[in-house]
Amino acid sequence: MSKTNRPSQTMRHGPMRGRGPAEKAKDFKGTMKKLIGYLKPYHLNIIVAFIFTAFSVVFMVIGPKILGNATTEIANGLSAKLSGTGGIDFNRIAEILMMLIGLYLISVLCNLIQSWLMAGVAQKVTYNLRNEMAAKVDRLPFSYFDTHSNGDILSRFSNDADLIQQSMSTALAQLLSAAVQLVGFLIMMLSISWQMTLVALIVVPLSLILVTTVVKHSQKFFAKQQASLGNVNGHIEEMYSAHLIMKAFNGEERSISEFNELNDELYNSAWKSQFLSGLMQPISIFVGNLGYVGVVILGGYLTMNGIIAIGDIQSFITYVRSFNQPISSIAQNMNVLQSTAAAAERVFEFLDETEEIPETSTPVEVFDEHGETKIKGQVTFENVHFGYTPEKTIINDFSMYIKPGKKIAIVGPTGAGKTTIIKLLMRFYELNSGAIYVDGIKTTDMRRSDLRSLFGMVLQDAWLFNGTVMENLRYGKLDATDEEVMKAADAAYVDHFIRTLEHGYDTMINEESSNISQGQKQLLTIARAFLADPKILILDEATSSVDTRTEVLIQKGMEKLMENRTSFVIAHRLSTIRDADLILVMKDGDIVEAGNHEDLMKENGFYTQLYNSQFEEE
Template identity: 60%
Template sequence: MSNPSINRRPMHKNRMQAGEKPKNFKKSMGKMIRYIGSYKFAVPLVMIFAIGSTIFNVIGPKILGKATTEVFQGLAAKIAGTGSIDFTRIGRILLFLLGLYALSAFLGFLQSYLMSGITQKVTFRMRKELSEKINRMPLGYFESRTYGEVLSRVTNDVDTLGQSMNQCVTQLITSVTTIIGVLVMMLSISPLMTLIALLILPLSTFLVGNIIKRSQKFFQSQQEYLGKVNGQVEEMFSGHNVVAAFNREERAIREFNEVNDQLYNSAWKSQFLSGLMQPLMTFVGNLGYVAVAILGGFLASAGTIQVGDIQSFIQYVKQFTQPITQLAQVSNMFQSMAAAAERVFEFLEEEEEEQGDSIPVAAEDLKGFVDFEHVRFGYQPDKIIINDFTAHVQPGQKVAIVGPTGAGKTTIIKLLMRFYDVNSGSIRVDGHDVREFQRSPLREAFGMVLQDTWLFKGTIMENIRYGRLDATDEEVIAAAKAAHAHRFIQTLPGGYQMELNEEASNVSQGQKQLITIARAILADNRILILDEATSSVDTRTEQLIQSAMDNLMKGRTSFVIAHRLSTIRDADIILVMKDGDIIEQGNHEELLAKGGFYANLYNSQFEQTA
């Protein structure tokens, strides 16, 4: 296919409504776990390194407490005149502590390095699967959604997944390990002080649980409206000229502001509630410090524990509340991750185009016979737009399809190329039902030039060569000459190496059409489809293109959708459509002689011209 442009029917449709929770949290997270679980060796290593780093870090305060006790006892002995501070012993303790912290940092670096690699591989795989999925999706899916919504699945949702997963997995492991390790160390110092410290847990749990419950819906809402904002921005930028031409800037801004306000409201609420946990947990933690300091002082004076143990215990109380806060934050991230994962997996599980029979008919060396047998079709089963379409086309014939807007002309072409399948009847190419072909090879047999031109960012040479990637520069230039594009290309800065921008707005609409026609000529397909291909060029250029297209169409089956009937007078067959049916067919002279619907259309066009 030389031009993969498709009709677009933008609709703001999103399956997940504001404030709605993920439909199936366990299912989405289960799939994410399976994604991560495919890295059978790296994930266990991450867990081992994370646990090891945390354990060595947890042991540190207990050892530091021994150094403090050694200093305190040394000072007491010095004051009593019975001894002095043993700096050698203190030095050995601190050196050992330094080694523990260095080992903890090294293991932390290793787990961070491995987890970052896993995260990037997972997101790479997801984007690859999404990209491949897009190419297998039916045309109807994209005609019912904005491009920005689909783009949001590939960008924002996958980014959210990657960032959340990178933080969630390691933080979950380290937080749980820290809580267990700190609890063990606290019990080893003083069970009574541990009991007092644990009294803050119910209060912490109550506060964290309420915050998570309230913030969960806002994280989901934030992700949804982010996709809507992307879709709206993409539409406004791609259609900026139309917006300006109809003086709809204020309305576009108003519509954007409405969605943006919803995104703002959900985003600040989710971030505010998420950020509220830290100060609340700090306040609760401070209450614990006060209780521990009072009880620790009493126990130390009674000789039950050492002074250094009080210092260690206070550090452990701080470490104990911190992972609880982290677990709460991880819970929020899991909600955001689950919402994004659900949108990604929802897209990956969308129904795909059926490619055809398991043993498909070969699409090479087609002759060009095309038969429409009682074709009946509707985009929705209860709204039929093609009622009973029957036509027979011989190889090499030029078939024109004419009729008023909405008659079903473009729909017939979509059915021929299997963008949709017929409800009943059949379309046959060389005697084979198109459903017996795989879609991709079938479409390779067609060359297309559409009214809505499609060019990508790149040089003019690359855009023309898109029709046949192995074509030489000489063949590209020959195709441009046949399309009468060579002359104007030479006048452009850079000629064939001129870079077209993303919207190809640095060439005129007529020039864009000439480039797409050159691409179709280069593709040299057996069956051609021209959907008002000369609508954007002036009369003189139209005549030049028409002669070039006549040469191109010799010996090839061609379908021409035309509104300007003067361009299809030499067609072998003219199919006149109205309300989904063929009401007349024949060549130009035969249809004029009948004096029917075609004659009225043709004469009315020339009357308007006159």
């Protein structure tokens, strides 16, 4: 199937990258509500963490008051010494300081425990999210991957999930701590002087107004930053995987230009979001200093009139200084929550994507308890209509009855719909209308896993993973023995090549499979199909990437493999399918001719034109 009938690359890597402005999280409250739902299973851990946070803050909040007592004790001792009535009680001061050190140590211990608990909760939630996303990938239709870049999907798994984890392990704990601190500081301040407390609190509404304004404006930039990060990752992944092609077609300048454009988008959104986020602390400090000045003036007046002790001024000033810290922390973490909401929304958008049509509730069993099947390989297409997009149908009223064990060749010009027929047969895409049957059983009445277990595929794009040759071949049948794997390799005429490798079947194939040739990769995938021992075989341009000598070896192996199996062969080299039992000639999604090679050549129609044009080229 050519790119003319598939969603275009422009569609795939253009609009779907989210280049339009990401104003803000579409539903901040709804997104955060969903995220909180993931915390419910760990509510006990969170409650315990909150209790330890409360203890940590309480012990920390009491500290300045006790320290103020020490200051008062020193002041009273100096006053008594000057008046000749006494002196400084160092033992009492030592007791106060030892008590203070003990409280601070307990506070630190409680804080460590709550940090450990919250880190565990954050990791578990992120673990569950990634598990759901990984499971979601298997339930998404192929059309989703046609319209979303790999880099953008990976960004949701990595960057967005990591941001959620970091915000929950740090921001959530800090918000809990800040909330308790606010209450604790306020109580301690009121216990010293309600007048000074009132002066300190006057500036709080001003601080909240300013901070809220900044948060409101920064939210859209955090959302755009996450979207732009996904775009950059998508471009880098795309250019890295297609680096050879990009270099071959001198696409460096275009690639750099597109990267610069995407990187500029990320830069613009990132610096704006970070700049606005950075304003939080200066604003809080400035407003806090205004309250601090008022408190100092009023405190001096109250001390001079004997209403409060001098140590209480020290304690209160410490509380005022500290009182602004939780406000600043809440403001900064609210900003972090905006970024978290943007990331969580992208994750939940992925999890909410439309899934494949659910399996039938009463599937027809095609395998018995021993894993054997009675399926022979009869295939029927009945009035099949299909299009990758609703407005463009590319398979029009396709009908065909294929007997078991027959070799069916599908030929036609690029974009005629050849590969699409195979994708529909394996139910990678759902039909617009019509039906496909295997041995009289409608494919939609089977489990997808059962249906696909009947097929063995060799695609024009040979795929191998990072592992040994043995592991790659065994992918066709996971419980196969080493002897079965070697037998399949021998049948595919690839055993000799494997044994010439340095480590034979234990030779590692790297991630890009660059340490073996394209033709060798194709031979290995064909051997993998041998091992799978399918009822129906699909060969999509299976020999398109091999030389003539290798093609001869493959053809020999294919003849053995296709014995007593229904086989669908898609090939541009028409000379390789002259012995097919049936040749389907496709043009613009329709079957325009059908028959064997001799009959089609006698008709002197479209097939003859294709065959002769290829012969002239050769």
